[in-house]
Amino acid sequence: MDLKRWDAVGGPTLGAVPIVTGLLFRGAKRGFFVRSQPKRTGETIEGEVKEGESVLLIEDVVTSGQSLFKACEAVLDKGARVGMAITVLDREEGATQLMGQCGVPLFSLVKLSEL
Numbered sequence: 001m002d003l004k005r006w007d008a009v010g011g012p013t014l015g016a017v018p019i020v021t022g023l024l025f026r027g028a029k030r031g032f033f034v035r036s037q038p039k040r041t042g043e044t045i046e047g048e049v050k051e052g053e054s055v056l057l058i059e060d061v062v063t064s065g066q067s068l069f070k071a072c073e074a075v076l077d078k079g080a081r082v083g084m085a086i087t088v089l090d091r092e093e094g095a096t097q098l099m100g101q102c103g104v105p106l107f108s109l110v111k112l113s114e115l
Helices: 017-025 066-077 095-101
Strands: 008-012 031-034 045-047 054-062 081-090 106-111
Touching (some): 008 017, 017 054, 081 095
Parallel strands (some): 008 054, 081 106
């Protein structure tokens, strides 16, 4: 995958942190993290997401997909587009369907049923 096609790569804390960091070393332009609760600044996004940008969301493990869905909503609220979401492991408990409600395809490297 060509990381240069995405303006930013990010995902929910804490699961996405090591993966996004690795992708930054591999050539991603910019990274960000979405907190479950805002910090003192009132922002849930740590890092920069700009209006009109194309964003790739990353997560380590998804079950229901709630954290990833909330990250998607936070990015959309900034006026950016989420092109796709990738997870390492999908526990197959509704995350794919929930991300579909956000209009974002979810791709997994491994599904629980494959283990």
